Amino acid sequence: MFFFENRQVVTPGDLLAEGDYVAGNNTYKEGSRIYASRLGLVEYGEKMVQVVALNTFYIPSVGDQVIGKIEDVNINGWVVNINSPYKATLRASEALNKPFRQQKDDLTRFLDVGDLIFAKIISFDRTIDPVLTIKEPGLGKITQGQIVKVSPAKIPRIIGRKASMINMLKKETECKITVGQNGIILISGPSPEHERLAIMAIEKIAQEAHTSGLTDRITEMIRKEKGAKK
Amino acid sequence: MSGKIRLINGNGLRVDGRRPNELRSIKMEVGVLSNADGSAYIEQGKNKILAAVYGPREVHPRHLALPDRALLRCRYHMAPFSVEERKSPAPSRREIELSKVIKEALEPAIFLEKFPRTSIDIFIEVLQADGGTRCAGTTVAALALADAGIPMRDLVVACAAGKVDGVLVLDLNDIEDKEGEADVPVAYMPNLGLISLLQMDGSLTIEEFNQSLNLAMEGCKQIYKFQKEALRSRYVTIKEEVEECLR
Numbered sequence: 001m002f003f004f005e006n007r008q009v010v011t012p013g014d015l016l017a018e019g020d021y022v023a024g025n026n027t028y029k030e031g032s033r034i035y036a037s038r039l040g041l042v043e044y045g046e047k048m049v050q051v052v053a054l055n056t057f058y059i060p061s062v063g064d065q066v067i068g069k070i071e072d073v074n075i076n077g078w079v080v081n082i083n084s085p086y087k088a089t090l091r092a093s094e095a096l097n098k099p100f101r102q103q104k105d106d107l108t109r110f111l112d113v114g115d116l117i118f119a120k121i122i123s124f125d126r127t128i129d130p131v132l133t134i135k136e137p138g139l140g141k142i143t144q145g146q147i148v149k150v151s152p153a154k155i156p157r158i159i160g161r162k163a164s165m166i167n168m169l170k171k172e173t174e175c176k177i178t179v180g181q182n183g184i185i186l187i188s189g190p191s192p193e194h195e196r197l198a199i200m201a202i203e204k205i206a207q208e209a210h211t212s213g214l215t216d217r218i219t220e221m222i223r224k225e226k227g228a229k230k
Numbered sequence: 231m232s233g234k235i236r237l238i239n240g241n242g243l244r245v246d247g248r249r250p251n252e253l254r255s256i257k258m259e260v261g262v263l264s265n266a267d268g269s270a271y272i273e274q275g276k277n278k279i280l281a282a283v284y285g286p287r288e289v290h291p292r293h294l295a296l297p298d299r300a301l302l303r304c305r306y307h308m309a310p311f312s313v314e315e316r317k318s319p320a321p322s323r324r325e326i327e328l329s330k331v332i333k334e335a336l337e338p339a340i341f342l343e344k345f346p347r348t349s350i351d352i353f354i355e356v357l358q359a360d361g362g363t364r365c366a367g368t369t370v371a372a373l374a375l376a377d378a379g380i381p382m383r384d385l386v387v388a389c390a391a392g393k394v395d396g397v398l399v400l401d402l403n404d405i406e407d408k409e410g411e412a413d414v415p416v417a418y419m420p421n422l423g424l425i426s427l428l429q430m431d432g433s434l435t436i437e438e439f440n441q442s443l444n445l446a447m448e449g450c451k452q453i454y455k456f457q458k459e460a461l462r463s464r465y466v467t468i469k470e471e472v473e474e475c476l477r
Binding site: 009011012013014015028033035037038039053054055057058059085087126127153185207210211 | 267268285286287288296298325339341345346347348376377378379380382383384385401419421422450458461462464465466468469
């Protein structure tokens with residue numbers, strides 16, 4: 001049994017459903033009752049009840065690709081801020097392509113405080129801080145582009161269903177867009193004009209994340225802006 | 231009780247013209263501070279209280295971190311100008327106690343075990359005080375927590391009831407609190423039906439206590455509606471801004 005309409009606003013503690021359902025994101029189950037645990041929009045599926053949150057923070061998960069900032073250099077690795085309650089570590093062995101020798105190699109030559117990296121989380125659980133790697137293709141130090149920060153709750157909307165939104169953005173703005181699951185997005189395009197357009201579009205998506213027909217509206221906006229420039 | 235002001239007049243109305251079971255007027259707003267992860271503001275009668283929430287974030291100092299759950303910290307503070315006679319800005323014995331009491335009232339509502347080794351920090355700033363600030367502070371802190379996107383079992387609402395001039399009343403103000411016979415603050419989670427704070431100051435018979443408790447819980451349920459409305463309107467204002475952009 002459902003107690004709300006689909007896509008209605010719910011607040012923490014609201015009883016969403018009773019019966020044989022699975023408690024999805026931002027909900028919790030007590031007996032056969034499912035309650036909301038965050039402010040957001042409720043979505044009822046066939047078997048699952050979930051809440052699309054209005055605001056969240058990033059909790060690391062193994063396999064996620066994130067953008068982080070080097071905060072400290074240790075003797076055998078770096079401390080990375082990944083916009084989450086937990087600081088990540090990047091070991092030298094996960095960054096260098098050759099064996100790491102503590103006496104000889106100066107880590108600041110590879111990455112220094114303030115550098116940005118695009119990395120993947122290789123391990124994380126309740127007891128240990130997340131560990132990163134930049135050894136896979138596509139990962140590594142960020143050398144150019146602009147950074148936009150959005151709430152991690154909006155990331156799925158920016159990517160879109162089957163990556164429709166992000167592919168449209170890349171095509172229309174001609175920019176390379178790298179999305180970190182932690183709410184940080186890197187944009188690098190052929191000119192600052194292109195980058196500005198992409199940033200504007202992303203900020204608009206983040207603000208209007210809960211409206212429908214967004215992809216079409218954003219496409220329209222970008223085309224109009226491009227037309228105005230010419 | 232000679233020489234004291236009369237708190238209930240001939241018509242059965244209170245000093246501020248309320249009926250015994252009537253709340254003060256309430257106004258709430260969510261998301262008022264941009265630097266905090268979550269924030270809220272409440273006006274309840276003459277009370278004006280601001281709450282800010284940060285976190286979950288790294289614990290400083292490090293050794294306070296708990297291995298199995300998040301550390302909840304709360305600071306209740308009254309501004310020097312919040313009362314008629316200047317209050318020293320240093321935390322008083324009363325403020326330290328209220329910080330602890332509010333923290334413990336909110337603790338059971340939050341999924342602290344989901345975020346081990348982090349801290350969630352709540353700051354409650356009383357800008358203007360007129361009795362019942364611990365209750366209003368708890369109510370507004372719960373809103374700020376929800377705004378910060380911290381998963382919660384339920385919102386926490388608090389309200390006081392008590393006895394004034396022999397009459398059981400709801401939501402005491404400053405004079406009623408000081409001159410009255412008893413004060414029972416209650417924090418309540420309405421959807422779960424659980425009480426997370428229950429105090430009493432003064433003396434009541436068991437019968438009167440039970441009645442006050444029920445009265446306070448009824449008050450909580452009314453305030454709960456305002457809380458939900460405040461959170462919903464946060465969403466609605468975002469939506470309206472969007473619609474305005476579309477036009």
